[in-house]
Amino acid sequence: QVHLVQSGAEVKKPGASVKVSCKASGYTFTSYDINWVRQVPGQGLEWMGWMNPNNGDSGFAQKFQARVTMTRNTSINTAYMELTSLRSEDTAVYYCAVLSTETTSSFDYWGQGTLVTVSS
Amino acid sequence: QSVVTQPPSASGTPGQRVTISCSGSSSNIGSNFVYWYQQLPGTAPKLLIYRNNQRPSGVPDRFSGSKSGTSASLAISGLRSEDEADYYCAPWDDSLGGPVFGGGTKLTVL
Numbered sequence: 001q002v003h004l005v006q007s008g009a010e011v012k013k014p015g016a017s018v019k020v021s022c023k024a025s026g027y028t029f030t031s032y033d034i035n036w037v038r039q040v041p042g043q044g045l046e047w048m049g050w051m052n053p054n055n056g057d058s059g060f061a062q063k064f065q066a067r068v069t070m071t072r073n074t075s076i077n078t079a080y081m082e083l084t085s086l087r088s089e090d091t092a093v094y095y096c097a098v099l100s101t102e103t104t105s106s107f108d109y110w111g112q113g114t115l116v117t118v119s120s
Numbered sequence: 121q122s123v124v125t126q127p128p129s130a131s132g133t134p135g136q137r138v139t140i141s142c143s144g145s146s147s148n149i150g151s152n153f154v155y156w157y158q159q160l161p162g163t164a165p166k167l168l169i170y171r172n173n174q175r176p177s178g179v180p181d182r183f184s185g186s187k188s189g190t191s192a193s194l195a196i197s198g199l200r201s202e203d204e205a206d207y208y209c210a211p212w213d214d215s216l217g218g219p220v221f222g223g224g225t226k227l228t229v230l
Contacts, residue, residue: 035218037221044122044208044221044222047216047218047219049218050218059218061216100167101210106174106177108167110166
């Protein structure tokens, strides 16, 4: 079955960067975009952007455009999301996901989430 | 503040029917499919409805979705205690270039 397994929790200082990984299994990694969605504690879901594992193309919500990079390593079926210039407001759970909103099918899978805490 | 609006809370008693609304605009709900997610505490969201009204296998037929114009709704009939969760609508948004999540509705089963 399909699994997206993310890296563990991170604690970062303001101004630092964080890189979260997302290892896919159970399907052809290059067939579907990997999206990143974050959730500030106690708040709603926020889409950050997408990355095409086949060719590396990516697109981001304008809010994150200047600070986010999404990459992949197809040899190990892993996607990465790096967020720079971290501030306290970036404290959130970050999810990688293959989203039905893009596949327009019931193929929709999420990682378990990675808590990133930004604190001095 | 999301561009797609949901009521922050909803409630019902076991067995009741509850609806959750989702209001958007021509750039999202008005021109694209709507998706609904259920999020239980401490877990990743789970797809409940895709393409406005389609249920993935395994989702009970107590859950149904509909869309009209720039609004959509999720109906849950025969409410059960395990339905207590946060619910999010998520249409694609042409301006964003991606899905826009509603602010979420916390459903309480009394």
